[in-house]
Amino acid sequence: MKKYKEASVKVVSELICDRCGLHVVKGDDEYSEFICIEHYCGYGSILEDGKLMCIDICQHCFVDSFNENLRLSELSQSH
Template sequence: MLIRILGAQGKGINMLEYQDKVVQDVAACTCDRCHRRMTPDDDALWEWGEKLSVSFHGGYGSIFGDGNKVEIDLCQQCVKETLGAWLRISPSEPELADAPSEALRGSVRRYDNPTDPVWPSDSEPS
C-alpha cells in the first residue's frame, strides 16, 4: 500500500511507503518447572493470562555472564510455589477492579456540537 500526496503539478510524491509484514504470536507456552502446556485457546483455569515469562540479557559483571540471555516460563502454580514467600500480593483498587469506566466519570466532558470550543474562552478547563 502506498500513500501519495499530489504536488503542485499533480505529480505524486511518495511520503510514506508500506510493505506487508508477517507477525508471529505466541501460540503455546510450557512451564519450565512442571511442564504444563498453556495456550490461549484452552484457558479454562486462566493459566495463559497468569503465566510468568521472564527474558533478559545479563549485563556487565552479571552472575549469569556478560550478555548471556536468561529466560524462564512458569505457570501460576509454579510461580506461587517457588516465589510465593517473596511475592507482594495485595487486593486490586476497588474503583478500578469493579468498574474501570467509573474511575473516569466526570473527567471527560461531552459536547454535542463538534464545532463548539472545548471550553469557553472566558473560563479555564476544570
C-alpha cells in the first residue's frame, strides 16, 4: 500500500547562461548540456569562507572559457 501527501515542490523550468544570457527551457537539447555548479567556499577561499558560489553556463560558453584546460575521455575510461 502506498500513502500519499500533498507537497509543493519547485522545479527548474528554464536555464539562463550567466555568461551570454542564452535562455533554454526544459526539453530543449541545450537544456541537458548546461553546466550548473554550486560550491561552498571553504576556509581560506578567496571568495569568502562559507559563501555559496553558483554558476549556470551553457556548453558553448563553458568550452570558450575552459577549452585549453578540458580533458575529454570516453565514459568508460573516465575513472
